[in-house]
Amino acid sequence: MKTRREFLKDTCTTCLGTVALGFTFSQLSSCSSLPVFKANLEQKTVTVPLTSFAESNLVIVRDMQVQFDILLVKKSAEEYNALHMKCSHRDNPVSATKSGLYCPEHGSTFDLDGNVTKEPAPLPLKKFKTTLSDQNITIDLNS
Template identity: 70%
Template sequence: MQTRRDFLKDSCKACAGTSVLGLLMTQLSACSSLPVYKTNLGAKTVNVPFTSFAESNLVIVRDMQTPFDILVVKKSETEYNALYLKCTHRENPVSATKTGLYCPEHGSTFDLEGNVTKEPAPAPLKRFTTSVGEGSVTIDLNS
């Protein structure tokens, strides 16, 4: 026969397990992979074709020669954000999901505008100037 103490202990374990499972499922759904546009960031500008945004309003721009990616966020047909995915806390790579940005090293989080939503990051992510041209969005890497 189960005592009251055993019942409460088992109930707490079940409740905690359910909570952890729910949190894990939420995190996994947010971590679905984003499209990646591979390029050479050695130039002063990068042109990302509009077709790169066919699957998502978020595209990661990657150069295998540099340690940090750029996230391009399509806000509208004529407005884009380009964020350098380098944490302002300790210069670690930032991970992008469909719902926000996360630094796995110390837990800083950022919104899709690059603003800090959870410290220890002291400042927003670096933003590059973007412009819309015919068939692509241009990122000015000198801005």
């Protein structure tokens, strides 16, 4: 299994350089055409402003202290999915596209609800509970 650092280096060198140099636009930067929200983990919750969805219905939530990113999917104004980007096959980081997620290690794919669409992954991606307030989505990493 690749480490998070190896994965980022292999798949998104440009993005990693952007993050390392601190080039951001209102805490958002692009990686594989999806915006990345640089999270600040507080007591196992992450708060993401709704303005993060200005460019896309998909936002990658990243805290460099945490091994795997979270893909936050806006399904409607009231419904969001927070998917742990950790493959259920052998715990490899998965990549997100506008139509789903894939694992570069053995080729598993997942839809934007986290369901397996191509094996060998045996289980859906883990979903975290989300809570919507006026201006934010809060992801509960304990759920």
